[in-house]
Amino acid sequence: MEPKIDWLPILLRCKENVLAHIGPLVKSQNGPQPDLGTGAGGDKTQLADVVAEKAIVEVLLGEGISFTLVSEESGVKEYGEKPALCYVTVDPIDGTTNLVRGLPFFCSSVAISYNALLSEVHTAMVSDLLHGDTYTAERGKGAFCDGKQISPTRTPSLDDAVVGIDLNTYKATAVMQQLSELIQETKYTRHFGANALELCYVAAGLTDAFVDIRGKLRTTDVAAAMLILKEAGGTLSTPQGQLVEAPLDPKQTVKFVASGNPQIHALILRLLTRK
Ligand code: IPD
Ligand code: CA
Numbered sequence: 001m002e003p004k005i006d007w008l009p010i011l012l013r014c015k016e017n018v019l020a021h022i023g024p025l026v027k028s029q030n031g032p033q034p035d036l037g038t039g040a041g042g043d044k045t046q047l048a049d050v051v052a053e054k055a056i057v058e059v060l061l062g063e064g065i066s067f068t069l070v071s072e073e074s075g076v077k078e079y080g081e082k083p084a085l086c087y088v089t090v091d092p093i094d095g096t097t098n099l100v101r102g103l104p105f106f107c108s109s110v111a112i113s114y115n116a117l118l119s120e121v122h123t124a125m126v127s128d129l130l131h132g133d134t135y136t137a138e139r140g141k142g143a144f145c146d147g148k149q150i151s152p153t154r155t156p157s158l159d160d161a162v163v164g165i166d167l168n169t170y171k172a173t174a175v176m177q178q179l180s181e182l183i184q185e186t187k188y189t190r191h192f193g194a195n196a197l198e199l200c201y202v203a204a205g206l207t208d209a210f211v212d213i214r215g216k217l218r219t220t221d222v223a224a225a226m227l228i229l230k231e232a233g234g235t236l237s238t239p240q241g242q243l244v245e246a247p248l249d250p251k252q253t254v255k256f257v258a259s260g261n262p263q264i265h266a267l268i269l270r271l272l273t274r275k
Helices: 007-025 047-062 096-101 172-185 195-203 219-232 262-273
Strands: 067-071 075-079 087-094 107-113 121-128 133-138 143-145 162-165 188-190 209-218 235-237 253-259
Touching: 007 047, 007 107, 007 121, 007 133, 047 067, 047 075, 047 087, 047 096, 047 107, 087 096, 087 195, 087 219, 107 195, 107 219, 121 195, 121 219, 133 219, 143 219, 162 172, 162 195, 172 209, 172 262, 195 209, 195 219, 195 253, 209 219, 209 262, 219 235, 219 253, 235 262, 253 262
Parallel strands: 067 087, 162 188, 162 209
Antiparallel strands: 067 075, 087 107, 107 121, 121 133, 133 143, 209 253, 235 253
């Protein structure tokens, strides 16, 4: 039997290594950039994405771990002699546009699982690289920010709610139609531009819900944050109220509603499905 890996300290070391490498790139990229092609997830690759992924892989290899990397940047890659032993699903930088423009909201996301399925993630980390807040979770053990247990809000209605809504899409006409009642009923809407971190904000009670029904967000972006939300006690489903399940794959996308509690979740789903 393979020795059990204590993942959390390793994930924290990944974060430290990312920070050490991307520090000099923050804010310095808002200008002409080298053409690094397109990542496995389909977006233009930026230097910070490449550097952050390399920093994460470097730590894992340094630990002598065999793994299959599922990354938004370099796709699916096998490392070590027994790569099927575990899957490391990574979005090296979520919020790349923010990072390169000097907008202070981006993170690194790493999720560990024994199989390439969203529901199989057992350990997760999302780190807010600029503010230094690191969210972690292990299945069945709760969710934490810098070691302090987090929990979502109990806000039952939209009257005073802060709800994140991702409207970043060229298909805005269709998406807006489905979202219009929710937007109309919500006191404060937000979108900061790094959805993994925005899910952690729901988990930690900074916001009350986060909605992304574009069908554009990849499982690599949210694999870690979804475990953190669930472990914090939040509610997560598809816009139709089903379990959010999908293969961990850089091309696989998901639609979801994430809420602090079942009451506000049901309310949001009702407003979405009335259309
Ligand atoms: C992006 C962010 C953004 C969302 C985009 C994602 P990336 O991630 O999460 O908020 O609107 O759809 O692609 O590309 O910076 O990793
Ligand atoms: Ca990314």
